[in-house]
Amino acid sequence: MRQKIKRCPECGSTNLYHDKERGEIICRDCGFVIDDKMVDFGQDWRDFDDDSQSDRRAGAPMTYTQFDQGLGTDIGRRSDLSMLKGKNRDKYFRLRKWQYRISTALERNLKLALSELKRVSSFLKIPKSVEEEAARIYRLAVQKGLVRGRSMESVVAGSLYAACRRHEVPRTLDEISEASGIEKKEIGRTYRFITRELDIKILPSNPVDYIARFSSALKLKPETQSYAMKILEKAQDIELTSGRGPTGIAAAALYVSSLIHGEKRTQREVADVAGVTEVTIRNRYKELLTKLKLDKEVKKIKSRK
DNA sequence: AAGACGAAAGTGGTTGA
DNA sequence: TCAACAACTTTCGTCTT
Numbered sequence: 001m002r003q004k005i006k007r008c009p010e011c012g013s014t015n016l017y018h019d020k021e022r023g024e025i026i027c028r029d030c031g032f033v034i035d036d037k038m039v040d041f042g043q044d045w046r047d048f049d050d051d052s053q054s055d056r057r058a059g060a061p062m063t064y065t066q067f068d069q070g071l072g073t074d075i076g077r078r079s080d081l082s083m084l085k086g087k088n089r090d091k092y093f094r095l096r097k098w099q100y101r102i103s104t105a106l107e108r109n110l111k112l113a114l115s116e117l118k119r120v121s122s123f124l125k126i127p128k129s130v131e132e133e134a135a136r137i138y139r140l141a142v143q144k145g146l147v148r149g150r151s152m153e154s155v156v157a158g159s160l161y162a163a164c165r166r167h168e169v170p171r172t173l174d175e176i177s178e179a180s181g182i183e184k185k186e187i188g189r190t191y192r193f194i195t196r197e198l199d200i201k202i203l204p205s206n207p208v209d210y211i212a213r214f215s216s217a218l219k220l221k222p223e224t225q226s227y228a229m230k231i232l233e234k235a236q237d238i239e240l241t242s243g244r245g246p247t248g249i250a251a252a253a254l255y256v257s258s259l260i261h262g263e264k265r266t267q268r269e270v271a272d273v274a275g276v277t278e279v280t281i282r283n284r285y286k287e288l289l290t291k292l293k294l295d296k297e298v299k300k301i302k303s304r305k
Numbered sequence: 306a307a308g309a310c311g312a313a314a315g316t317g318g319t320t321g322a
Numbered sequence: 323t324c325a326a327c328a329a330c331t332t333t334c335g336t337c338t339t
Contacts, residue, residue, distance in 0.1 A: 185317075245330070266308065277331055282310065 123179040134163035158190035174275040210250040217273040228257035248276045252284030
């Protein structure tokens, strides 16, 4: 049973591409990223108990965006207590008291956090699979007591940022900052903290991941977009991309590409959607031209008018 | 007048002693 | 913990279209 979106809301094309990995649907013609309501994200990368016999999970899928994951544990009820005596009995009462305190506090916190997460990620059109991941990270962070000394909101934002990176569907710190109302550096701090403490490995973000989104925001033609990708590939071969901010490189590649394909965007326009300054674009742009022998092409275009 | 370019000074983060 | 350092930003003046 396959679900299909018929047309791209941006350009009306039916030439759509579903990237399961990222949980996004991308229009091949205009590069528009259609936000994805589908929960199906194929093979789940998380570890379930590796009973390799069964390749399927039975029953309802466990979800991390519900505060108790649909599972609950209770310390014994009154009827069980009749079997206990003396110290054990006291112990049980104490445990029950603690469970009550802890669980209500935790659950209240989680509910709040998850609704915050939902708010932010729907604002940013984050795919459901990534939101789930963020919820999972947040839960782990809480279990490890990493929230202490930090606001719940900032931990949520950090978790979400980490989840985005993890799924290679990056949002910039600026975007998350704007959506969550948390300062950029605060998000960065908690992001680094929780990924370190939880030992989450993050692949360094790749400029290519930003191209589709920026390009659709700039309403560039698909050829222009794919040409920008080509530029990026070449640039990566010469290690032009290492050490630099990925958004800046992506922006510069798009800028060059827009020049060459005759649908020029100003540096400012590109800079705005990429969240960098014109200066950065200029620097990257210069590097691209000189080190990638694109000089001639650009000059050709310029003299041709 | 707007866009592109570049210089100079400032900011926040990383690294290595 | 501190200083050096690279990347990026802000600001501003100049040149080009």
